[in-house]
Amino acid sequence: MIDVQHVTKTYGKKSNKFVALDDVNLTIPDGASVAIIGKSGSGKSTLMHAMSGLDRPQDGAIVVNGDDILKLKPKKVDAFRAEQMSFIFQAFFVQANETCYDNVSLPLEIAKVSRGQRKPKVLAALKAVGLEDKVKSKAKDLSGGQKQRLAIARAIVNRPKILFADEPTGNLDSTTGDAIERLLFAINKKSGVTLVIVTHDADLAAKCDMQIQIKDGRVQSVKQRHATLTKGVK
Numbered sequence: 201m202i203d204v205q206h207v208t209k210t211y212g213k214k215s216n217k218f219v220a221l222d223d224v225n226l227t228i229p230d231g232a233s234v235a236i237i238g239k240s241g242s243g244k245s246t247l248m249h250a251m252s253g254l255d256r257p258q259d260g261a262i263v264v265n266g267d268d269i270l271k272l273k274p275k276k277v278d279a280f281r282a283e284q285m286s287f288i289f290q291a292f293f294v295q296a297n298e299t300c301y302d303n304v305s306l307p308l309e310i311a312k313v314s315r316g317q318r319k320p321k322v323l324a325a326l327k328a329v330g331l332e333d334k335v336k337s338k339a340k341d342l343s344g345g346q347k348q349r350l351a352i353a354r355a356i357v358n359r360p361k362i363l364f365a366d367e368p369t370g371n372l373d374s375t376t377g378d379a380i381e382r383l384l385f386a387i388n389k390k391s392g393v394t395l396v397i398v399t400h401d402a403d404l405a406a407k408c409d410m411q412i413q414i415k416d417g418r419v420q421s422v423k424q425r426h427a428t429l430t431k432g433v434k
């Protein structure tokens with residue numbers, strides 16, 4: 201569970217001070233698929249960075265599976281993130297000159313998984329995203345959709361509890377984007393990973409269990425599949 205309690209994040213100082221998150225409260229249950237939606241500049245990425253410990257808000261608590269990540273020392277936050285979370289970005293960020301195998305193996309190497317144990321995990325992750333026939337191909341020789349599949353394989357190989365996706369289909373044509381969406385939801389359902397997607401895409405958001413609408417750094421509404429709640433609006 202991710203429990204965001206009274207989180208406030210400001211950038212700059214004094215007259216340049218800008219409130220990017222303003223007393224944000226929300227709860228994301230384990231295994232949910234969640235869309236964070238809102239206009240450009242509303243604070244979506246700031247919220248995702250706060251929930252993943254990539255960024256530190258000045259106030260509040262972010263309790264992830266029982267630990268307030270704002271109370272952990274930076275090194276502990278890094279270890280916590282590596283153990284529990286993975287990320288997928290619009291720009292893929294795969295290593296172009298490395299093979300698919302090596303791209304997916306990297307997080308396991310960082311986690312000090314032995315070479316022998318890495319192999320079945322890497323092959324299983326590549327199979328899960330439909331890239332089993334590209335094991336030895338270099339990432340630069342893949343199509344855009346295949347690069348995003350590769351990024352997803354790399355993100356799931358460590359079996360994270362939470363998968364953050366920042367505009368995962370933003371660089372893809374609609375057919376390829378739809379296939380990536382289906383893959384993400386299939387992984388969410390099959391492995392129970394909590395899926396948190398930052399998106400401008402209303403259709404994608406509507407497919408999630410929960411839609412969190414951000415406006416001017418505040419939670420404007422939390423829509424569940426079958427009910428609409430308002431939270432954080434004063």
Ligand SMILES: Nc1ncnc2c1ncn2[C@@H]1O[C@H](COP(=O)(O)OP(=O)(O)OP(=O)(O)O)[C@@H](O)[C@H]1O
Nearest residue numbers: 211212218220238239240241242243244245246247
């Ligand atoms: N490092 C920073 N310094 C100052 N202001 C920042 C910084 N990062 C973000 N902001 C401001 O905080 C606000 C929220 O930014 P954020 O990136 O979270 O928006 P967003 O909703 O993700 O936007 P987009 O959809 O365009 O990616 C914006 O007004 C932005 O200008």
